[in-house]
Amino acid sequence: xxxxxxxxxxxxxxxxxxxxxxxxxxxxxxxxxxxxxxxxxxxxxxxxxxxxxxxxxxxxxxxxxxxxxxxxxxxxxxxxxxxxxxxxxxxxxxxxxxxxxxxxxxxxxxxxxxxxxxxxxxxxxxxxxxxxxxxxxxxxxxxxxxxxxxxxxxxxxxxxxxxxxxxxxxxxxxxxxxxxxxxxxxxxxxxxxxxxxxxxxxxxxxxxxxxxxxxxxxxxxxxxxxxxxxxxxxxxxxxxxxxx
Ligand SMILES: [Zn+2]
Numbered sequence: 001x002x003x004x005x006x007x008x009x010x011x012x013x014x015x016x017x018x019x020x021x022x023x024x025x026x027x028x029x030x031x032x033x034x035x036x037x038x039x040x041x042x043x044x045x046x047x048x049x050x051x052x053x054x055x056x057x058x059x060x061x062x063x064x065x066x067x068x069x070x071x072x073x074x075x076x077x078x079x080x081x082x083x084x085x086x087x088x089x090x091x092x093x094x095x096x097x098x099x100x101x102x103x104x105x106x107x108x109x110x111x112x113x114x115x116x117x118x119x120x121x122x123x124x125x126x127x128x129x130x131x132x133x134x135x136x137x138x139x140x141x142x143x144x145x146x147x148x149x150x151x152x153x154x155x156x157x158x159x160x161x162x163x164x165x166x167x168x169x170x171x172x173x174x175x176x177x178x179x180x181x182x183x184x185x186x187x188x189x190x191x192x193x194x195x196x197x198x199x200x201x202x203x204x205x206x207x208x209x210x211x212x213x214x215x216x217x218x219x220x221x222x223x224x225x226x227x228x229x230x231x232x233x234x235x236x237x238x239x240x241x242x243x244x
């Protein structure tokens with residue numbers, strides 16, 4: 001029995017459409033995704049605040065691998081289960097898990113404007129992997145001298161009563177030893193904020209990111225921003241190099 005020609009033609013059109021449907025998401029990732037931005041800086045350099053401003057100015061959603069890992073673990077995805085095993089045994093989550101999460105993230109609809117990567121990549125190997133996944137057009141390194149960071153972090157203390165945050169130098173209590181907000185006098189300093197801990201974190205940071213900065217510098221993507229200024233001034237410096 002002969003199949004009518006118009007049925008064959010309809011079938012062909014249908015198959016082509018299915019194929020196009022498969023192709024479009026792929027094009028969307030590889031070709032249509034706008035350039036992403038990478039932001040790095042030492043702990044205590046005000047990276048979080050500046051990241052928020054970059055998101056506002058560029059519309060590129062912020063991607064933090066820490067948040068992505070927590071979300072994947074909470075959602076119980078396969079990558080989340082693998083990550084959880086490493087986190088519970090106190091080990092580092094391997095690169096292929098992190099890269100896998102980023103590969104998923106760039107497929108989301110809001111990634112077509114490009115993304116703001118915060119705290120990723122941390123190593124040259126990760127930067128090489130990222131280059132295969134998402135085009136990066138700008139890398140911002142906020143630079144603050146170690147001495148200044150140590151001063152910023154070790155001076156912090158919080159009110160045990162209401163949680164207000166103070167700083168020996170930058171935001172002291174109006175009346176020494178008494179919280180401005182609740183009048184309490186029970187102040188706490190985090191053990192994380194001790195000078196030795198901060199110095200250890202800084203030296204790990206320098207060891208890790210120096211090669212990364214060089215790698216991006218050689219590709220003409222690195223912009224060093226002097227972070228030794230007020231939050232607003234640093235924000236203005238960054239806004240001058242952001243893409244339109
Ligand atoms: Zn208080």
